[in-house]
Amino acid sequence: MMTSKETPWDMLKMGNLKPDAKYIYEKADGITYAREFGAPHNERFEIGRDYQRFLKDELRLWEEIVREGRTNAALQESLNRVKILYHLSKNNG
Numbered sequence: 001m002m003t004s005k006e007t008p009w010d011m012l013k014m015g016n017l018k019p020d021a022k023y024i025y026e027k028a029d030g031i032t033y034a035r036e037f038g039a040p041h042n043e044r045f046e047i048g049r050d051y052q053r054f055l056k057d058e059l060r061l062w063e064e065i066v067r068e069g070r071t072n073a074a075l076q077e078s079l080n081r082v083k084i085l086y087h088l089s090k091n092n093g
Helices: 008-016 051-069 073-092
Strands: 023-028 031-036 045-049
Touching: 045 051, 051 073
Parallel strands: none
Antiparallel strands: 023 031, 031 045
16 A cells, blocks of 8 residues: 555556565665665665655756746746646646
8 A cells, every 4th residue: 555655656666576585675865775685785776765855856946947947048938838738738638
């Protein structure tokens, strides 16, 4: 069952785990990794993310993009197209 912080994508990633294997879990920069017990550190793979942290990072990035668009005509034009696409998608499902 998913927790409130997990996304459906996180559940799919858990499918990489082998049923009877033992894993070491590591978390760095909001990303949760797993690696089989005894495997080298570089063989870890991502199994989840801290969704709240990811959301904050994404919002910060969009804030920077919008701010930059104020002085970059090409970027502002692209942002306007994204807004139109968003509204069309939202209204027409």
